[in-house]
Amino acid sequence: MRSEYEEKVDELRTEHEAELDELRTEHEQEVNELRRDVKRLRNEKQALIADREEKRELVKYVEDEQSYREAPLTTRLRWWVWGKN
Numbered sequence: 441m442r443s444e445y446e447e448k449v450d451e452l453r454t455e456h457e458a459e460l461d462e463l464r465t466e467h468e469q470e471v472n473e474l475r476r477d478v479k480r481l482r483n484e485k486q487a488l489i490a491d492r493e494e495k496r497e498l499v500k501y502v503e504d505e506q507s508y509r510e511a512p513l514t515t516r517l518r519w520w521v522w523g524k525n
Contacts, residue, residue: 504524
């Protein structure tokens with residue numbers, strides 16, 4: 441025969457296990473959400489880095505093109521024959 445004390449302990453354990461399960465589920469959902477956010481932010485970061493690199497290349501191209509157009513004819517001819525560098 442179980443004592444009243446043992447029954448109360450079992451009842452409390454059951455209540456707390458349910459609360460713990462609920463908290464564990466909430467925690468797992470939050471962790472998964474944070475992982476998705478981290479993945480999304482990493483993808484955005486990579487996209488920004490690629491975009492910045494593309495813009496740098498475009499700026500370099502435009503600057504090279506401007507320097508070519510502004511250079512005297514003799515300099516352009518020399519670049520055409522031997523290369524710009």
